[in-house]
Amino acid sequence: MKKHQVTIKDIARILSISPSTVSRALIDHPDISKNTRDKVQGLALEMNYQPNAIAQSLRKSKSNVIGVIIPQVVHHFFSSVISGVEALASQNSFNVLMCQSGESAEKEIENIQTMISSRVDGIIISRTKNTKDCEPFRRILENEIPLVFFDRICPGIETDAVLIDDFKAAYEATDFLIKSGKRHIIHYAGPEGLNISSLRIDGYKQALADNGINANEDLIYRCDDFEIAKETTEKIIASGQLPDAIFGVNDSAAAGAIVSLKKAGIKIPEQVAVVGFTNSPISTITDPTLTTVEQNGYDMGYLAAEILLKRINGDTKPPETQIIPTHLVIRQST
Amino acid sequence: MKKHQVTIKDIARILSISPSTVSRALIDHPDISKNTRDKVQGLALEMNYQPNAIAQSLRKSKSNVIGVIIPQVVHHFFSSVISGVEALASQNSFNVLMCQSGESAEKEIENIQTMISSRVDGIIISRTKNTKDCEPFRRILENEIPLVFFDRICPGIETDAVLIDDFKAAYEATDFLIKSGKRHIIHYAGPEGLNISSLRIDGYKQALADNGINANEDLIYRCDDFEIAKETTEKIIASGQLPDAIFGVNDSAAAGAIVSLKKAGIKIPEQVAVVGFTNSPISTITDPTLTTVEQNGYDMGYLAAEILLKRINGDTKPPETQIIPTHLVIRQST
DNA sequence: GTGAAAGCGCTAACAG
DNA sequence: CTGTTAGCGCTTTCAC
Numbered sequence: 186m187k188k189h190q191v192t193i194k195d196i197a198r199i200l201s202i203s204p205s206t207v208s209r210a211l212i213d214h215p216d217i218s219k220n221t222r223d224k225v226q227g228l229a230l231e232m233n234y235q236p237n238a239i240a241q242s243l244r245k246s247k248s249n250v251i252g253v254i255i256p257q258v259v260h261h262f263f264s265s266v267i268s269g270v271e272a273l274a275s276q277n278s279f280n281v282l283m284c285q286s287g288e289s290a291e292k293e294i295e296n297i298q299t300m301i302s303s304r305v306d307g308i309i310i311s312r313t314k315n316t317k318d319c320e321p322f323r324r325i326l327e328n329e330i331p332l333v334f335f336d337r338i339c340p341g342i343e344t345d346a347v348l349i350d351d352f353k354a355a356y357e358a359t360d361f362l363i364k365s366g367k368r369h370i371i372h373y374a375g376p377e378g379l380n381i382s383s384l385r386i387d388g389y390k391q392a393l394a395d396n397g398i399n400a401n402e403d404l405i406y407r408c409d410d411f412e413i414a415k416e417t418t419e420k421i422i423a424s425g426q427l428p429d430a431i432f433g434v435n436d437s438a439a440a441g442a443i444v445s446l447k448k449a450g451i452k453i454p455e456q457v458a459v460v461g462f463t464n465s466p467i468s469t470i471t472d473p474t475l476t477t478v479e480q481n482g483y484d485m486g487y488l489a490a491e492i493l494l495k496r497i498n499g500d501t502k503p504p505e506t507q508i509i510p511t512h513l514v515i516r517q518s519t
Numbered sequence: 520m521k522k523h524q525v526t527i528k529d530i531a532r533i534l535s536i537s538p539s540t541v542s543r544a545l546i547d548h549p550d551i552s553k554n555t556r557d558k559v560q561g562l563a564l565e566m567n568y569q570p571n572a573i574a575q576s577l578r579k580s581k582s583n584v585i586g587v588i589i590p591q592v593v594h595h596f597f598s599s600v601i602s603g604v605e606a607l608a609s610q611n612s613f614n615v616l617m618c619q620s621g622e623s624a625e626k627e628i629e630n631i632q633t634m635i636s637s638r639v640d641g642i643i644i645s646r647t648k649n650t651k652d653c654e655p656f657r658r659i660l661e662n663e664i665p666l667v668f669f670d671r672i673c674p675g676i677e678t679d680a681v682l683i684d685d686f687k688a689a690y691e692a693t694d695f696l697i698k699s700g701k702r703h704i705i706h707y708a709g710p711e712g713l714n715i716s717s718l719r720i721d722g723y724k725q726a727l728a729d730n731g732i733n734a735n736e737d738l739i740y741r742c743d744d745f746e747i748a749k750e751t752t753e754k755i756i757a758s759g760q761l762p763d764a765i766f767g768v769n770d771s772a773a774a775g776a777i778v779s780l781k782k783a784g785i786k787i788p789e790q791v792a793v794v795g796f797t798n799s800p801i802s803t804i805t806d807p808t809l810t811t812v813e814q815n816g817y818d819m820g821y822l823a824a825e826i827l828l829k830r831i832n833g834d835t836k837p838p839e840t841q842i843i844p845t846h847l848v849i850r851q852s853t
Numbered sequence: 854g855t856g857a858a859a860g861c862g863c864t865a866a867c868a869g
Numbered sequence: 870c871t872g873t874t875a876g877c878g879c880t881t882t883c884a885c
Contacts, residue, residue: 190635190638190662192877192878192879193878193879193880194878194879202855202856203855203856203857204856204878204879204880205855205856205857205858205879205880205881206854206855206856208878208879208880208881209854209855209880209881212880216854216855217854217855218854218855221854221855233658233661235632235635235636235662236636236878236879237577237636237638237877237878237879238636238637238638239573239576239577239582239637239638239877239878239879240577240861240877240878240879240880241878241879241880242573242861242879243571243573243574243577243860243861243862243863243877243878243879244860244861244878244879244880244881245861245879245880246861248573250616257602258592258598258601258602258605259595259598259599259602259817260598261593261595264592264593264594264598265593267592267617268591268592268593268619271592271617271618271619272619275618275619275629280616280618280633280637281616281617281618282584282614282615282616282617283601283605283615283616283617284605284609284614284615285602285605285606285609295609298569299614301524301569302569302570302571302572303572303573303614304524304571304572304573324567327567328524328569411800411803411804437800440804444803444804444806447806466745466771466801467800467801467804469745469778470745470774470778470801470804470805471804471806472778472781472805472806483593526861526862526863527862527863527864528862528863536871536872537871537872537873538862538863538864538872539863539864539865539871539872539873539874540870540871540872542862542863542864542865543864543865543870543871546864550870550871551870551871552870552871555870555871570862570863571861571862571863573861573862573863574861574862574863574864574877575862575863575864576863576877577861577862577863577876577877577878577879578862578863578864578865578876578877579863579864579877580877
């Protein structure tokens with residue numbers, strides 16, 4: 186037999202007063218006698234009363250829940266973002282409902298349905314790399330649920346976003362490599378169709394161009410994870426066309442490059458310099474330690490949550506894109 | 520003006536039928552005419568009806584939400600666990616509500632309150648290293664909310680748990696070091712008062728004892744993160760009392776040891792071998808790559824969720840502790 | 854200062 | 870097969 190949790194009614198019955206009075210006493214309503222308020226709160230504490238948040242939500246049409254949809258929690262960047270979201274949420278008595286799309290566009294649509302059904306008060310998303318159709322996101326807005334994108338956006342959706350300046354960050358990283366004497370720079374790029382991938386490619390190309398270096402498409406490899414980066418690097422070494430630098434779209438790709446380069450006895454950074462992206466903990470563990478772009482996931486999540494809460498509280502100014510500053514963290518790999 | 524979301528009533532009104540019929544049609548109740556069912560489902564789709572999960576929860580006294588409380592998402596192990604929980608949850612139409620205690624016992628209590636108020640159907644927890652009082656956990660059970668611990672348990676609470684055999688894993692790791700000729704083995708241990716810390720210490724000591732090595736308490740340092748491990752290792756090197764092996768309570772501590780040893784020009788594993796714990800991605804990135812204990816966080820989360828769902832579905836057999844198998848992954852650092 | 858009544862959106866008896 | 874009714878637990882008018 187399920188012991189039922191203490192309700193307002195129970196308290197009312199015991200004190201022989203009405204449920205509405207109990208409710209008022211519990212939420213410190215102004216016109217309630219000090220006497221009954223103390224009696225109610227005392228008994229509530231004693232009986233270990235916990236308000237039923239579900240009933241409150243239904244009544245007030247407000248769940249106090251923020252939905253977060255990300256591709257994978259098991260990624261330092263994404264878990265940092267969640268951490269930032271959760272921090273601000275809990276400061277403001279909001280809870281965080283988390284779904285993973287697992288980079289599947291179908292799962293992402295399900296996640297969105299879930300969030301709408303759960304009547305979350307707002308949603309924070311970084312989309313799948315396979316998302317083609319932006320309609321599901323539009324449906325969120327049609328349901329008048331505030332939506333904030335971070336990192337990976339969906340072009341054409343008019344809503345808030347928290348990003349970094351991917352172009353500039355990639356430009357600076359590449360430019361730094363050139364300034365330190367490198368000219369034959371390979372880029373391990375992110376998946377096609379993702380804003381962050383193409384902007385980083387663009388920044389990389391522009392830096393080459395501005396320094397009078399031919400930006401050959403052959404220098405760009407689609408390669409955004411550790412294992413693939415190891416293989417790709419091995420192939421490049423085997424081809425005999427050794428670059429003098431590799432710029433990775435993330436730290437894992439850069440770490441993979443480092444591992445394979447060292448295995449082949451290639452000196453880093455003397456022969457080949459390596460730059461990563463994100464400044465995750467692995468960048469201090471590689472040997473040599475990794476020069477990388479600092480991209481503060483926690484701050485991005487925190488800011489995204491801040492914007493979202495403002496929207497939830499009725500802010501109606503036109504959608505804005507906020508840029509979190511980045512900078513190059515220089516270590517031994519360059 | 521907030522556009523109100525489509526409800527069962529709206530559909531009923533338009534089709535001139537009763538809300539209950541609409542409800543039945545939507546959940547494919549057996550005794551409903553094919554005709555009205557199709558009409559209702561058609562209109563629901565057209566109007567983009569999304570059931571109000573909050574109302575459903577209130578009605579059925581079941582939220583279909585699993586609460587997860589962990590110290591920090593930004594840890595490969597914990598995010599793996601969450602990932603496993605989320606995978607099973609979403610397969611079973613459950614959602615995941617996530618809170619971080621941030622290793623603060625007070626925050627943990629708040630989190631528990633939140634979960635109870637949110638009427639989650641079950642809770643999965645790995646406790647804070649500062650948790651002294653187990654009463655808050657007991658209150659969960661008093662509220663008849665199923666509770667599963669993982670990794671870090673609270674002794675004295677009679678409930679399910681998903682663990683690894685910390686003693687055995689530490690024993691095997693230490694024994695392996697001894698078998699490979701090491702005898703002066705330092706242990707970087709986890710924080711006091713945590714089951715995983717003391718069990719790993721015990722396993723380490725027992726392996727030494729069984730091999731006729733004196734388990735000196737001076738060989739044990741409290742040191743469970745990368746930075747502190749770097750410093751600790753530097754101090755040990757400076758002291759001149761170089762061990763011939765270091766066994767870390769986690770991979771970060773082991774990685775810190777590796778970094779400082781190399782910096783001092785000490786050969787790994789020839790002079791000092793290093794073993795970690797968890798088999799996180801960093802173990803393949805250190806140079807030399809790290810021998811470590813495989814501890815599958817995803818499986819732990821998945822299994823914890825499995826057990827929890829059984830309890831939610833009424834399973835009342837006595838609390839069980841399930842052990843996820845571990846094994847030593849041998850790499851270059853030994 | 855307190856109580857009665859209504860309703861958030863949904864589902865599950867119970868009737869017919 | 871469908872409608873009526875009631876109620877999950879809470880808050881909020883509206884009376885008194």
